[in-house]
Amino acid sequence: MAEQFRTCPTTGLKVHLPAETLIKVNAVAAVVCLLVGGLAALLILLTRWPAIHLLDEEWFYRLLTAHALDMLIAWIIFFEVAALYFGSTVLLNNRLPAPKIGWVAFILMVVGGAFINYTVLVGQATVAFTSYVPLKASPLYYLGIILFAVGALTAIGHFFAALVVAKKEKTYEGSLPIVTFGLMCAATIAVFTLLHGAAFYIPTFLWSAGILPHIDPEMYRLAFWALGHASQQINVCAMVAMWYLIATLTTGAKPLNEKLCRTAFLLYVLFINVASEHHLLVDPALSIWHKIVNTSYVMHLAVLASMIHAFAVPAMIEVAQRKKGFTKGLFEWLKKAPWGNPAFASMFISLMGFGFVGGITGVTFGTEQISIIRHNTWSITGHFHGTVVLGTTLAFMGITYYIVPLIFRRQIFSETMAKLSPYFFGGGVFIFANAMMFAGGYGIPRRHWDVTFAGAQFPFQFDPTAFFFLALTGLGGLLAIIGGALYVLNTVASVFIGKKIQ
Amino acid sequence: MSITVERIWWRPLDREEKIWVTIALIWCLGTFFMMPVWHVIAKQNTPNESYKVSVDDFEKIVIAFNEKYKVREESGVPVVHPPAGSDIYLAGTGIWQWSSILELEAGKEYRLHISSIKGGGDVAWQHGFSIVSAKFNANFMIVPGYDYVLKVTPTEAGEYGLICNEFCGIGHHLMAGKIIVKG
Numbered sequence: 001m002a003e004q005f006r007t008c009p010t011t012g013l014k015v016h017l018p019a020e021t022l023i024k025v026n027a028v029a030a031v032v033c034l035l036v037g038g039l040a041a042l043l044i045l046l047t048r049w050p051a052i053h054l055l056d057e058e059w060f061y062r063l064l065t066a067h068a069l070d071m072l073i074a075w076i077i078f079f080e081v082a083a084l085y086f087g088s089t090v091l092l093n094n095r096l097p098a099p100k101i102g103w104v105a106f107i108l109m110v111v112g113g114a115f116i117n118y119t120v121l122v123g124q125a126t127v128a129f130t131s132y133v134p135l136k137a138s139p140l141y142y143l144g145i146i147l148f149a150v151g152a153l154t155a156i157g158h159f160f161a162a163l164v165v166a167k168k169e170k171t172y173e174g175s176l177p178i179v180t181f182g183l184m185c186a187a188t189i190a191v192f193t194l195l196h197g198a199a200f201y202i203p204t205f206l207w208s209a210g211i212l213p214h215i216d217p218e219m220y221r222l223a224f225w226a227l228g229h230a231s232q233q234i235n236v237c238a239m240v241a242m243w244y245l246i247a248t249l250t251t252g253a254k255p256l257n258e259k260l261c262r263t264a265f266l267l268y269v270l271f272i273n274v275a276s277e278h279h280l281l282v283d284p285a286l287s288i289w290h291k292i293v294n295t296s297y298v299m300h301l302a303v304l305a306s307m308i309h310a311f312a313v314p315a316m317i318e319v320a321q322r323k324k325g326f327t328k329g330l331f332e333w334l335k336k337a338p339w340g341n342p343a344f345a346s347m348f349i350s351l352m353g354f355g356f357v358g359g360i361t362g363v364t365f366g367t368e369q370i371s372i373i374r375h376n377t378w379s380i381t382g383h384f385h386g387t388v389v390l391g392t393t394l395a396f397m398g399i400t401y402y403i404v405p406l407i408f409r410r411q412i413f414s415e416t417m418a419k420l421s422p423y424f425f426g427g428g429v430f431i432f433a434n435a436m437m438f439a440g441g442y443g444i445p446r447r448h449w450d451v452t453f454a455g456a457q458f459p460f461q462f463d464p465t466a467f468f469f470l471a472l473t474g475l476g477g478l479l480a481i482i483g484g485a486l487y488v489l490n491t492v493a494s495v496f497i498g499k500k501i502q
Numbered sequence: 503m504s505i506t507v508e509r510i511w512w513r514p515l516d517r518e519e520k521i522w523v524t525i526a527l528i529w530c531l532g533t534f535f536m537m538p539v540w541h542v543i544a545k546q547n548t549p550n551e552s553y554k555v556s557v558d559d560f561e562k563i564v565i566a567f568n569e570k571y572k573v574r575e576e577s578g579v580p581v582v583h584p585p586a587g588s589d590i591y592l593a594g595t596g597i598w599q600w601s602s603i604l605e606l607e608a609g610k611e612y613r614l615h616i617s618s619i620k621g622g623g624d625v626a627w628q629h630g631f632s633i634v635s636a637k638f639n640a641n642f643m644i645v646p647g648y649d650y651v652l653k654v655t656p657t658e659a660g661e662y663g664l665i666c667n668e669f670c671g672i673g674h675h676l677m678a679g680k681i682i683v684k685g
Contacts, residue, residue: 057672057675058672061669061672061674126671126672128669130669132628132668132669133628134625134626134627134628134646135627135628135669135670135671172507173507174507174508175507175508175511176507177507178507216647217628217645217646217647217648218645218647218648221643221645256516256519257511257513257515257516257519258507258511258512258513259511259512259513259515260515260519260523262511280643281548282548282641282642282643283643283645283650284552284643284645284648284649284650285552285554285645285648287550288541288547288548288550291548292537292538292541295537296533296534296536296537296538297534300530300531300533300534301530303530303533304523304526304527304530307522307526307529307530308522308523308526311519311522311526315518315519363533367533367536367537367540368537368540368541368544368547368548369540369544369546369547369548371548372546372548372640372641372642373638373639373640373641374641375630375641375642375643375667376630376632376641376643376667376668377632377639377641377667442634442639443632443634443639443663443665445630445632445665445666445667446667447667447668447669447674448667448674448675449674449675450675451675453665453675453676453678455676456675456676456677456678457577457579457599457676457678457679458576458577458579458603458663458678458679458680459678460634460663460664460665460678460680462634463636
């Protein structure tokens with residue numbers, strides 16, 4: 001057994017080699033998906049910019065579908081699996097109980113991802129991310145998603161098994177570290193989320209294969225959002241866990257009160273799922289009180305959780321910084337924070353962006369009356385780019401700058417690229433997401449190839465101001481893509497040609 | 503980096519933490535109570551009336567409604583002027599069009615039934631019902647097999663855009679129509 005471990009010279013942590021390999025392959029797969037999704041992002045961005053209008057409608061809708069699946073599903077979940085293996089082994093001095101199972105999970109996810117991308121790119125699954133019935137994709141598409149989900153569930157089960165092994169073999173003392181605790185909450189949400197996914201993707205697969213005659217479209221919507229929204233809470237939970245990890249790694253901060261932080265994680269697990277009904281606020285079939293209870297009653301306890309983290313993470317950094325002597329005035333601790341460290345910059349921009357751009361708009365758009373104004377407009381797209389891109393993606397990018405030296409044992413290829421990337425990416429998405437939300441305020445629809453309606457019977461002319469925001473979205477998006485490209489290039493270069501660390 | 507975490511971390515909160523959690527909780531309770539409260543006092547709420555209906559039956563209703571109240575055609579699409587205050591029917595079609603151009607009277611309340619039909623296409627898709635104008639926009643879901651009833655009182659004369667804002671297949675972006683309001 002002993003030869004399966006190495007000791008990290010920087011941190012003194014024991015690293016289980018088979019776990020390390022699995023972390024590597026999952027992280028690499030994640031970055032590859034980010035690259036594919038990013039290329040699609042560039043092309044659809046240049047299409048929705050009316051002055052350029054690059055792709056034809058066929059390719060626009062194909063790449064829109066691919067972009068969402070490669071980013072929201074593949075990039076984020078591959079990265080989360082890598083994080084789960086990291087949190088349950090390296091952080092606990094622990095081993096991965098069954099590396100072979102880890103490989104089975106990985107292969108299932110890769111095969112599933114390949115099926116999805118193949119069917120979408122050849123035009124057999126132009127159904128958008130939500131694949132609302134009766135839009136129909138080829139059975140291979142649904143099979144791809146099912147395989148990917150089974151792979152992810154297997155990896156999550158493996159994570160829980162690793163926690164049990166660590167407890168039994170007493171590889172750590174006291175309670176689980178908060179990062180692992182947060183990941184455990186993410187994994188818990190992932191289990192019920194993916195089971196919801198199975199509840200409708202399997203029937204829909206059978207329908208697509210001609211075995212089931214009919215799927216009720218409203219039933220589909222209800223079940224879909226139990227996956228579609230709740231799965232974003234996996235990301236929120238994993239992202240917050242990364243905030244705590246990066247805060248500790250970059251400033252030496254420790255949570256001030258673990259009771260508070262851990263209770264906040266628990267609130268996510270208990271209360272976030274029902275909030276998914278805000279997608280259905282302007283749907284037929286569900287009664288208004290059903291909608292109100294689900295969107296207000298318990299969603300706001302999950303909001304409370306985010307409010308707690310929004311306090312606890314900056315507070316622990318402030319205390320750590322003040323201990324270092326940055327005590328002048330109210331904000332010297334923040335001014336003297338390690339802004340040149342890309343991990344810290346990513347984390348802090350992610351935290352502010354998630355709260356102020358993504359979070360507040362989510363709570364606002366998810367109310368009954370405002371939903372009437374914003375539903376399916378581009379504002380919604382702006383909102384979730386605030387949460388998932390500015391929040392989750394940027395936090396994951398930040399932790400990469402530690403994973404590469406610690407796990408891949410390579411130096412970061414270019415310090416300059418690393419320093420610039422979070423500011424380009426964060427600044428770009430900030431402009432992009434806000435401009436989208438303003439454009440949506442004029443009624444600009446989401447998922448739309450041509451808002452000038454050229455060739456339509458009764459073309460509607462939007463307010464010219466809306467077109468200013470469409471162009472601003474394009475500019476912000478380009479900035480973000482530059483930041484993203486810096487990240488991907490730098491990460492790939494570091495992993496393959498970065499200087500080896502012994 | 504140490505990974506040892508005290509087992510007993512269940513300590514009381516500090517003053518600042520208590521203040522923050524209290525403020526946050528009060529804010530959350532405020533937003534929670536506003537949801538039902540605003541539903542009672544607001545003038546525009548999400549409609550709460552819907553029925554299951556077969557796609558074919560709704561199509562028959564729409565065709566009969568269009569034939570009965572058609573006053574003219576614009577580019578081959580019937581312009582329909584129903585009696586003020588009546589039940590009116592509008593559908594998104596399988597060939598990415600709206601079933602008619604409604605001509606309504608300002609100040610009169612209508613019961614607008616929206617749903618999805620095949621309308622010469624193969625499938626009744628999900629659509630997004632989005633009224634757009636320089637002043638406002640309002641959005642509701644059109645789900646095949648469901649009749650969603652919106653109580654509508656147009657207040658200002660003019661032409662309003664009607665676009666689809668849920669992806670419904672390759673012709674989605676061509677699905678633009680209008681609603682006319684007479685003064």
